Amino acid sequence: MRKLFLAVMISVSILFSKVYGQQKVMSVQDSINVFYDQFFEELEANYLYRKNVNWSQIKPYVKKEALKSGTFEKSLKISSKLFDTIRGDHLLLFSEKGMYQSNLKRKIVQEDLHKSLLIAYSEEPKFEAKVINDHYGYVFIPGMLLLNATEKELNERAQKIYDAILELNKTKKIKGWIIDLRLNIGGNSNVMLAGLYHLIGDNTVSLYLDADKNVKNRSGLHNGIYYEDQKIQARVKTIAKPNTEIPVALITGVMTASAGEFVALGFRGRKKLIIIGEESFGLTTANDLFELPFKTKAAITLSYATDRSAVFTNNIEPQIEIVKEANFQDLEKDKNIIEAIKFIDSK
Template sequence: MKSLFFGLIISISVFSSKSYSQEKSYSIKDSINVFYDQFFNQLETNYIYRKTVDWTRLKPYIKQQALKSNTFEESLKVCTNLFDSIAGDHMILFVENGIYESNLKRRIGQEDLHSSLLETYAKEPKFNVSVVNEQYGYVFVPGMLLLNATQEELNQKAQEIYDAIIRIDNSAKIKGWIIDLRLNIGGNSNVMLAGLYHLLGDHTVSLYLDADKYVKSRSGLHNGVFYENHQIMAQAKILSKPKPEIPVVLITGIMTASAGEFVAMGFRGRKNMLIVGEESYGLTTANDLFELPFKTKAAITLSYGTDRSGKFTKTIRPEKMVVKEANFEDLSKDKNIIEAIKFIDTKQ
């Protein structure tokens, strides 16, 4: 699954404390050795920049630092140094009650964000679909971190997104759709794109490139199924014919990252589509999730993600820039929404 997970990037955010316990049968030293041996094995096999890393030097150094720890949990903090050492700015280690990630990530401060955006983010808003000015469908897609979800649960979430869009489409005369990704800091883009099938239809969504920028795999949609190569990643049962040419505007912002950026890329190249807002955060490499010892998981970067053109861009840059003009309290006064409606109206 590509572009799976994205850690918190906002400098004013707080993560829960990282309590941890390893298997009773292992000593602390044994646990550290087992964990790092298996983690390095996955990195040397899968990491996109693996050929540029001097693993023979790095591995003993990282393990030496980890083995200085008094507890296994403390040893996991060394993963931050590991990620920094291999330029893994998009990689994350998930433990039972928190994460460890790279210090290389761009830091966003309060001064970078509009007050309405901050206030809405603090409320932890959920996915929703509504109608603006009685004619424009509005789809708010936040980050969706589905860390331990089964395939059935992933499909259910995609179905929830799809069904909500269909309900609005059937209940009002919708001239066009606005997809708001401003608070989508990441998660499972497969589920999001499967859920948005009604507005995308059947086609290639993304290409994934290796370290030399050659295509190594592709993902797409067909009849509500999101697939990578020929493997089904998420799907929604289709209730009506899709509308791949109805006007659609995506809103991106400085907090749009990882999976949020992959959703935007999935629409790039679509007819009657515009992106408005601010330039995205810049995590358009693609991750997959790997199981590690002692109830840990790692999101490891495998490839560059691109839209259907195959051209890699570090960020998503809107065609129409709208900076710090959010108004989540009254969407009809939100400058991004106003620009979106202008575009939709020109397509009628």
Template sequence: MFRTATFIFLTLLSGAATAQTVWNGIGTHSRTNGSGDIQTSDGTAVTVSAESMEQDKFVGAITSLDATALQGREVRLTGSLLVAEGTGIAALWVRADGPNGQLAFANSGASPARAGEGAQARELQLYVPSDATHLKLGVTLDAAGRVEVQRLTLTSEPAVSGDVSAYDMMAYALPIIRANALNAGKVDWSAHKAKMDASDLKQRPAQEAYGRLQTVLNALGDRHSFLQAPRQAATARTTAVASRAIESRQMQDIGYVLVPGLRGTDAAAGKAFSAELCGKIATLAPTTSKGWIVDLRQNSGGNMWPMLSGLHPLLGDGAIGANRTRDGAVTRWGARAGTTCSLDLSRSRVAVLIGPKTTSSGEAVATAFRARPDTRFFGQTTGGRATSNRTYPLPDGGALLLTTAEFLDREGQAYPQGIRPETPVSSEQDAIEAAAAWLRSVP
């Protein structure tokens, strides 16, 4: 087992004229190695590996650059990712930080690079706000294994300014946030209104508003609201990609199904996801007599509705959860049966596996199983984002995904600190084995 420090500082020096990019490791057990300069045409190569995760949600590599020369420009991060060992998924990311934290962020999580798929080219674009001080970027891997990144290159170009100004964006978005955000009461609105009235905003491009709006979202403190640039918003509307394959298997008299996250809102892809999930349950049903294990430990969210629809046989009809706004308005939601899969397993025993990676819509699915009869949770506390986001299109084609409500289970219970399992199971123990023992404990 690797016992390296949380941040591994590797500076590889050579006689070349260009500087070497310095990489730090992310995660207690990460090993990071890199060579080359990310700002040259050849780019850099970096490898991240870990033999154990334990309490780490992910491992990775990070580097930091002074953002002064990049302010007001678009940066482009390109590279080729290969998950060479393990079963995890890898992603590139880039972030612009200011004096008070994150201003802009992009990652390739909507197009994950998976093991067994070979080298995968990925590209990110990000506008660097005028008050950014540092640009941070890197690669992440969400399970033990090894990811190799080749030709990782950072370039920049002047930002393209359209007909929408930063002032237009602020004038449109601030009232929406103030009127609808779950935690709007935490924000000093007079201070943000004063920032909107800055004389130069009408001459600045729409992209400049994203950093300013991000400071408002940071002030909300919900850890769930976020912004999508036009390109990201378009991808989310036209795709729906599972973070990993749906898994299912027969464990003698128990049926096991792993439900991954699903990024994007494309209707056809969402229907295909629910049909596949429900179909796997239907295939196992005839030989499953003791109950089911629903594994949500790798479900980091996305679009909750295809997940709930695919799990309809186990969740049953009627209200299985709800959203509650800051004003107390409750909107109930249920799992709709698919046209090709309508079996009823709502009286079966179910063991739900959860953990810190279970977050956002993953927590919505977990919430739907809370207060369900003959159901027990195993694992570790979820990520603490059991809240509902509503999408608001922005004038430049981007999107504001704003946290407007909290999830409620069938009995009206909210989970602001995450969902705690009735049976805690540490990362070193076998949660599947513990769940199976409980399912078989009743004759």
């Protein structure tokens, strides 16, 4: 995702403030009506494919189905059907009790996944940075979903990534870097990209296209600051000049999605870069997060995301394809890592 969980765009009227303050005494039916009125207002104003949707037909149907629910939380389940109907495979709705999404997303079955990858995923992987064979920096970035994080918390998480890279740089003679995105299922792309500033440098990170595929805005990095249209979204305190000449190998897989794909887009076009592994999941449209009534939030698709070329691709395709050859338990035997080292040595 472009900046899902980066900035909260709030549209609140005086009337809504009054209703929200009285939510404890509102009936379930009233709560559902207030919620869906606001939700549809945001979708009609912002959704990328809004002009292709017959809102006059969809809105009454969705509200009618939602009002059959016995509780407000149960009424949110109809949002999945709504997303399917308007072809919103990247739309998401978050409540205090759950997350609702489209059923149109690509289905990943067990046969698509290597046993080693499944084991690693089941262990709830955490960010990691270390050196392989004394000379190859390895940065593992899993999905990072920081839904309610403050600006301070987002910056601290980005700083952790940046500091880990610089610390390895000080202690070892690094020939090149391997960035592993195989278990990056999405989250806060701003945190990831700001954290990787030392390897990306001062550059445009992504371009965003409207429904007609025209460029409407951009994001980039400068002096450790990740911004979008001059609005700061995350930052790190830098201690060294970026190294944009050192070789970098990205590893992607079928679970690399959304924010994970945005990291790859941010690197694509960089010199001395290679992408290794499997074709990514395919969620390269860009979302923003909108606050809605009753402690709910919606990630609404606003644009197509591209690399610096402004050419949209549905997913990230590797230059060297390696299918189901993972070995997270012994990285030196992981074929993706072996190919990454070969690339780095060749440079």
